[in-house]
Amino acid sequence: MQCPATAVMAMVAVLAAVVDSRLVFPPGSDMGYIIPDDPESEKYDDDTSWQNYVDLEDDKTQLPQRGAREALKQVDEALWDILQSSVRQEDNRLGMERREDTVKSDPVENWHGRWFPHPPQPDTRMKDEELPDSLKDDKHGIAMGVPHKMCDNGKVNLTVDWDYSPINYTCFDPKHHRLPVQTNLSSVEQCIYIPKGYTPQHLCMYHTITYNTTLPTFGPHRPIWPVYGEYKFVPVQRWLHSIEHGAIVMLYDPCTEPMLVSQLRNLLTACLRKHIITPYTLLTQERPLALLAWGCSLEMSNVNATEVKEFIKKRALHGPEGHYPRNGGFKEGLIRRAEYPPGAEGKDSNLCPE
Template identity: 60%
Template sequence: MAALWLLLVLQLIWTVDSGKLVFPEGTDVGYIVPDKRARTTEEEDWLNALQKEGFGGSILQRGEREALNEVEEALWRTIENSARLARQQDFRADDREPQPDPIENWHGKWFPHAPKELNRDSSSGNPDTLPEELKDDKHGVAMGIPHVECDNAKINLTMDWDFSPVNYTCFDPKKHRIPVLADLKSKETCVDIPKGYSPQHLCMNTPIEYNTTLPTFGSHRPIWPVYGEYKFVPIQRWLHTIEHGGIVMLYDPCAEPVLVNRLRKLVTGCFRKHVITPYTLLSRERPLALVAWGCSLEMAVVNDEEVKTFIKEHALHGPEGHYAKDGGYKEGLLRKAEYPPGAQEKDSNICP
């Protein structure tokens, strides 16, 4: 019988000219499904000669040729049935409704990592000795609670800003004033942010960096700024502003003052929950910008209707956009924000 199996293996080796590797569902053990073809005349002659002569005697006894054929046919049926089953499983998989990718495999067009992974990595920077009253399952650290063990809007502020005047000063304006490109259209950019994403609050012992010069979401400090205009506010603070549905106005210190004043007037006249600050990372082509949760508007010039439309469409749209309470960070505050005339002290009355 051993000779029978030897001959069967030889037949299969010749028969498999090409095929595909199939892995049954739930296993990492695969098998080759060959494209069955007829044996050539030379192969058939060799097998017949082997049957007659063998190795000094007959390999196939009486009846074993029929048994060999039956075994071969059964083996082929098994292989073909397995291949058919695999194809049916593929078809059924194609017919199923699309399922969302697991969070571990998700790569959004704006996120280099899955939100949970990013949050987990970021929150690891918070102190292990964080007081219980500061712990928060959603953000890592509860917002708005001043504490010397994390963030009280006063300690270790140089982690985010070294207080350099470079961030808010245009040195030699006659030489460095940015020319106005009056015909350049504004650039509005929005990203898709999953509804379940919760930005992490990181204590002042942890540096926070961003992979873009104009972020519209991301981890930030637990204490957000008092609404108003500042000498300078670092990103790590004003990102909390837009999470609360606020609007942030940014301008290059060397931008045309007339345009800055015009944009400032529009923002303050539209919405109380705003922060205005210089920002040196804008492009020279568009040195003015508005930022909201997930969206930004970069401008070379100021178009009143365009600005009002952006504010109306994106104000209050942060994950905590309903939250009206003012912040606790006020380093460099120049003017505290007020409700615009006609708003009747309601943030929902935008650009009255």
């Protein structure tokens, strides 16, 4: 196969036979450029002679013959193809060099100076496949309610879900930031269809859990669920497990009018034992109160006793494990443990007994 340089030289010879030109190689390059010869300087006796000379040259000018034009076109196309091929080869070579440089210059492996703020640490987090078989479950991925420090025992690594910031449970300036009571806004109830075969996954504390909505009513959560009752604050990754067990979760903005919070609390605790009460800062200012059940939520601007009881009777004790009676093992921030309401006779199924 003829090399590109030889082919170029051959075609240059053809081109030179057609037009007066020369081949120029830039310093340090094996690729040349064809340029026409410099025209000789012309001498004229006066302005009139100059004009006459131009007229004569115009008369002598002839267009290239058809064969010559085709030869020029073929040479031009061949040179263009060779030039493009050379550019592609050079790009490929430079790309390979850049990739090799990237692999060789790992800033972490090759850095021997000081680090700010501290040297990077290797990822030592557990992996699910490294857990003992006693923690594994075909249904949830991780067994429910089995405390283990390698996964979740309700006591360690809790800052993965909450950094203990008082912002989550404090109204810092009640005098100016207390939310006004709006009695003219109706409540908003929303439910999502959840297939009966759906089973939320349990994730250990070395997994971060986030949700695509501010009021999740189903989804992955921690294996250890909270003791039923009222809390200083409970992260969503915990109380979602309570919802799966049929609980009703009461949420309220920390700056909600205390009278409304008290009214809703009294109604809930008088209806069922399986409840969680916690402040929550992602509610709207127009409706700073909410009740959550499996797949459903009720957002409220004020408290209507009839509406609240209807929601609890209709939505409580649902979920894949809605009638599971046991308390959980998480009790960080627990203020008041839940009890069976009067008249329930120790049965969770007796909702809102009169």
